[in-house]
Amino acid sequence: MIDNFTYNTPTKLIFGKGVIKDLPKVLAGFGKNVLLTYGGGSIKKMGLYDKVKSLLKGFNIVELSGIEPNPKYDPSVITGAKLCKENNIDVILAVGGGSVLDCSKAISVCAKFSGEGWDLISGKVKAKESIPIVDIITLAATGSEYDMGCVISNTAINDKRGYLDELMFPAVSFLDPEYTYSVSKWQTACGTADAMNHVLEQFFATPNSQFNDGVMISALKSLMANVKVALDKPDDYSARSELMYICTLACNGIMSNGAGYSGWPMHSIEHALSAYFDITHGAGLAIITPRWMKEILSEKTVERFTTLGTLLFGFDKTLSDMEMAGKVINAFYDFFESIGIPMHLGALGVKEDKIEEMADHILANDSTNEPYMFAPLDKPALIRILKASM
Amino acid sequence: MIDNFTYNTPTKLIFGKGVIKDLPKVLAGFGKNVLLTYGGGSIKKMGLYDKVKSLLKGFNIVELSGIEPNPKYDPSVITGAKLCKENNIDVILAVGGGSVLDCSKAISVCAKFSGEGWDLISGKVKAKESIPIVDIITLAATGSEYDMGCVISNTAINDKRGYLDELMFPAVSFLDPEYTYSVSKWQTACGTADAMNHVLEQFFATPNSQFNDGVMISALKSLMANVKVALDKPDDYSARSELMYICTLACNGIMSNGAGYSGWPMHSIEHALSAYFDITHGAGLAIITPRWMKEILSEKTVERFTTLGTLLFGFDKTLSDMEMAGKVINAFYDFFESIGIPMHLGALGVKEDKIEEMADHILANDSTNEPYMFAPLDKPALIRILKASM
Numbered sequence: 201m202i203d204n205f206t207y208n209t210p211t212k213l214i215f216g217k218g219v220i221k222d223l224p225k226v227l228a229g230f231g232k233n234v235l236l237t238y239g240g241g242s243i244k245k246m247g248l249y250d251k252v253k254s255l256l257k258g259f260n261i262v263e264l265s266g267i268e269p270n271p272k273y274d275p276s277v278i279t280g281a282k283l284c285k286e287n288n289i290d291v292i293l294a295v296g297g298g299s300v301l302d303c304s305k306a307i308s309v310c311a312k313f314s315g316e317g318w319d320l321i322s323g324k325v326k327a328k329e330s331i332p333i334v335d336i337i338t339l340a341a342t343g344s345e346y347d348m349g350c351v352i353s354n355t356a357i358n359d360k361r362g363y364l365d366e367l368m369f370p371a372v373s374f375l376d377p378e379y380t381y382s383v384s385k386w387q388t389a390c391g392t393a394d395a396m397n398h399v400l401e402q403f404f405a406t407p408n409s410q411f412n413d414g415v416m417i418s419a420l421k422s423l424m425a426n427v428k429v430a431l432d433k434p435d436d437y438s439a440r441s442e443l444m445y446i447c448t449l450a451c452n453g454i455m456s457n458g459a460g461y462s463g464w465p466m467h468s469i470e471h472a473l474s475a476y477f478d479i480t481h482g483a484g485l486a487i488i489t490p491r492w493m494k495e496i497l498s499e500k501t502v503e504r505f506t507t508l509g510t511l512l513f514g515f516d517k518t519l520s521d522m523e524m525a526g527k528v529i530n531a532f533y534d535f536f537e538s539i540g541i542p543m544h545l546g547a548l549g550v551k552e553d554k555i556e557e558m559a560d561h562i563l564a565n566d567s568t569n570e571p572y573m574f575a576p577l578d579k580p581a582l583i584r585i586l587k588a589s590m
Numbered sequence: 591m592i593d594n595f596t597y598n599t600p601t602k603l604i605f606g607k608g609v610i611k612d613l614p615k616v617l618a619g620f621g622k623n624v625l626l627t628y629g630g631g632s633i634k635k636m637g638l639y640d641k642v643k644s645l646l647k648g649f650n651i652v653e654l655s656g657i658e659p660n661p662k663y664d665p666s667v668i669t670g671a672k673l674c675k676e677n678n679i680d681v682i683l684a685v686g687g688g689s690v691l692d693c694s695k696a697i698s699v700c701a702k703f704s705g706e707g708w709d710l711i712s713g714k715v716k717a718k719e720s721i722p723i724v725d726i727i728t729l730a731a732t733g734s735e736y737d738m739g740c741v742i743s744n745t746a747i748n749d750k751r752g753y754l755d756e757l758m759f760p761a762v763s764f765l766d767p768e769y770t771y772s773v774s775k776w777q778t779a780c781g782t783a784d785a786m787n788h789v790l791e792q793f794f795a796t797p798n799s800q801f802n803d804g805v806m807i808s809a810l811k812s813l814m815a816n817v818k819v820a821l822d823k824p825d826d827y828s829a830r831s832e833l834m835y836i837c838t839l840a841c842n843g844i845m846s847n848g849a850g851y852s853g854w855p856m857h858s859i860e861h862a863l864s865a866y867f868d869i870t871h872g873a874g875l876a877i878i879t880p881r882w883m884k885e886i887l888s889e890k891t892v893e894r895f896t897t898l899g900t901l902l903f904g905f906d907k908t909l910s911d912m913e914m915a916g917k918v919i920n921a922f923y924d925f926f927e928s929i930g931i932p933m934h935l936g937a938l939g940v941k942e943d944k945i946e947e948m949a950d951h952i953l954a955n956d957s958t959n960e961p962y963m964f965a966p967l968d969k970p971a972l973i974r975i976l977k978a979s980m
Contacts, residue, residue: 201828202767202835204606209599215848216594377592407828411812411836418804425800438591438797445592445848446801454844458605458835 201407202458208366209452211346215375215445217437220336223255223293226372230332231290235283237264237304239296243338246382252295252336262287264307267296270474270481271303273318273354277310284311284331291371294335297391298342301335302350305368308333321352321363330367338379340444341391341482343398343451345373353475359565360475362467375448377440385431389539390482392427392443396420397466397485398450404496404504404574405462415455417511419446427539463573466492468566469585472558479548486536487543491588493529496575497522505529545589555586591797592848598756599842601736605765605835607827610726613645613683616762620722621680625673627654627694629686633728636772642685642726652677654697657686660864660871661693663708663744667700674701674721681761684725687781688732691725692740695758698723711742711753720757726764729773730834731781731872733788733841735763743865749955750865752857765838767830775821779929780872782817782833786810787856787875788840794886794894794964795852805845807901809836817929853963856882858956859975862948869938876926877933881978883919886965887912895919935979945976 214222227234234256243249253261264280271277283289284307294304310317312329319325337345344350348369353360383391403416422442429439449455456462469492470484497505505525509515513531515524537543546552559582562568568577577585604612617624624646633639643651654670661667673679674697684694700707702719709715727735734740738759743750773781793806812832819829839845846852859882860874887895895915899905903921905914927933936942949972952958958967967975 202605202831204609206602206604208602212596212598213847214596215592219594409812409832409835410815411808411832414808414811415805418801418808421804422799422801441592441848442799442801445799457603458831 202409203407203460205458207457211369212372219376220374233260233288233290235262235289235292237294237300239267239300243295267300267303269299270353270478271299273352276303277306280307281310292331292333297339298344301344304333305350306352321361327365327367332371334372335370336374339383339391340380340447341394343447346448346452358475360471375444377444380440381435388430389541390480392423393486394482395447395450396423401462401464402456405459412456412459420512422446465568465577468562468568472562476554476558477550483541486541487545487589490529490533491585495581495585497525501575552590555583559583592799593797593850595848597847601759602762609766610764623650623678623680625652625679625682627684627690629657629690633685657690657693659689660743660868661689663742666693667696670697671700682721682723687729688734691734694723695740696742711751717755717757722761724762725760728769729781730770730837731784733837736838736842748865750861765834767834770830771825778820779931780870782813783876784872785837785840786813791852791854792846795849802846802849810902812836853957855958855967858952858958862952866944866948867940873931876931877935877979880919880923881975885971885975887915891965942980949973
């Protein structure tokens with residue numbers, strides 16, 4: 201069953217080997233003044249920075265570098281918005297992974313806003329305008345290149361916010377899987393875990409559609425198979441292209457149109473973890489996933505588990521529903537461990553004594569306990585999930 | 591493996607029960623002067639015409655009715671373009687199935703062109719402008735509501751053309767599955783066969799992607815299951831919503847991004863059949879499908895068949911590849927017959943003595959024998975397919 205939905209993605213995808221040759225033509229459609237945003241320098245190591253600069257002779261380029269993983273409102277968003285205002289920027293060119301792009305999205309609206317940018321990001325004020333964004337993605341993970349969201353951390357108040365606005369859809373996303381060859385095993389695994397979690401957040405919702413279920417299970421199957429290939433052989437084009445394409449679609453909504461709103465509870469929990477301990481997003485999600493599944497497993501939710509069991513893992517249909525659900529949870533745990541993610545938050549530096557504070561933070565800032573959630577989580581439930589994840 | 595592609599669909603989908611309440615707000619964004627296009631009157635029978643008219647009080651409405659199945663350049667497109675020019679039309683509102691919408695798309699570009707419209711449709715001249723299109727779809731079939739193509743017949747020269755231009759993406763498509771409750775069993779079956787064929791045209795291509803394969807097989811599975819439900823119980827919302835949503839996506843490209851160009855050979859053949867004998871598009875495609883499959887089956891193509899055999903039909907993996915391919919072909923034949931499509935072109939009025947002329951027509955107008963096709967078809971091959979389909 202497909203329930204009511206509205207869907208609209210105005211982003212143009214340009215995917216494949218060598219596609220950034222079209223960058224000058226695409227950027228010229230927006231203007232001459234470009235804010236080039238990037239992170240810690242990996243784009244310099246792989247030669248992409250030089251390539252972009254040589255393609256953009258004739259443009260006026262202002263640079264914002266050093267954008268952090270889990271990008272920060274202060275200094276990155278604030279600085280970027282200031283640069284846009286001072287230099288009359290026509291278009292933002294984000295080169296990097298999801299953090300660089302998320303930061304650039306926040307900049308794109310804050311640059312056109314006269315007030316305090318955090319008022320936009322925290323949802324107090326609705327943005328009216330934005331600067332167009334073009335991106336070149338170097339990491340298969342967040343899907344930010346094909347969605348209207350960004351996640352920004354405000355370290356001053358230990359807050360990490362998911363912020364959505366149609367104004368933040370990139371205009372054009374360049375996706376060349378070859379730029380992901382140099383991604384480390386750790387980031388390859390964490391990026392895949394991130395996309396898998398995006399699919400699972402949408403899968404655990406109602407109503408269920410036979411078609412959407414098949415799409416999401418195909419995404420999970422291909423991600424799980426191809427990440428193993430990419431870890432073993434980082435320059436396998438076939439594997440990298442499947443990972444990159446699925447990650448791009450996984451956060452966009454196209455896989456779950458009409459499936460209702462799941463509430464994205466695992467992301468709510470992970471955002472608190474990252475806000476408090478600045479851990480890698482995909483790793484946090486992977487660790488939480490089987491513990492969240494165990495917490496919400498019930499007669500009411502078990503069908504989602506058995507569908508995964510039969511269609512994704514091919515488990516024996518004669519198992520009892522609860523037996524099969526248990527096997528599904530273990531299979532995800534084992535899979536994440538097999539791609540190199542330590543399955544305990546302690547290994548990422550999370551401290552047990554902050555669990556209660558984080559649970560309060562989640563309830564204060566997110567909707568995990570609202571009745572419209574697929575499986576509402578109250579404070580004891582959040583504490584159980586976090587403790588089990590330690 | 592995902593090969594190079596560019597993808598961009600600017601159409602907004604508004605899907606579900608009661609969504610046309612938003613029609614006035616959406617149309618007002620384009621202007622006051624509306625060309626309302628529709629077909630033979632089924633929208634009057636189901637009350638949709640009155641509903642639309644009552645929603646659009648305050649708009650200036652000009653009507654073009656009587657648009658034919660397999661819509662004709664003369665008179666429908668010519669008349670519609672003239673009405674747009676005379677009435678300074680701001681937006682075209684197409685209410686009906688794929689034929690009404692295809693005709694409206696052709697009108698939208700011809701209305702902004704000073705020369706002979708067929709020069710645009712036949713690809714001699716590139717369009718520069720179009721009138722925005724909003725549609726309300728009443729038939730789950732062609733997917734025209736989410737693509738940039740239209741198929742127009744020019745009966746004066748026995749030509750039926752597929753015409754593509756980004757200018758023809760609808761701006762907004764309203765999709766309420768309830769409006770398909772009154773679709774006849776015949777049209778329900780033919781619409782589903784049309785969408786199944788759209789998926790199969792994309793499936794038989796290279797390179798193959800594990801993800802895309804899963805998406806397309808999920809589409810076929812859901813179409814095949816849900817058309818049976820809808821034939822049995824025409825007002826089953828769940829079945830109608832799955833059919834409508836999948837039909838919308840099936841012709842858009844989202845299911846096969848990076849899969850290369852298949853060439854759509856079955857559509858080339860069917861377009862000739864419809865041009866000569868004005869048969870129902872989906873029925874023609876259903877009849878051709880197993881015969882085309884049999885013709886192109888070879889060691890080189892057999893993997894596509896075995897993938898369908900195992901993942902779609904769940905056939906025994908120990909069968910030889912060629913045995914399984916044969917079972918797949920028979921399964922499609924049996925399926926189409928089971929939903930009420932007579933599996934012989936003679937039953938639709940096609941005359942055997944036109945086969946050679948149609949084969950010549952296909953080769954003259956389409957690319958079926960080009961080396962880039964998944965499986966090129968020369969004149970003897972086309973004749974074999976058509977004869978076997980009689």
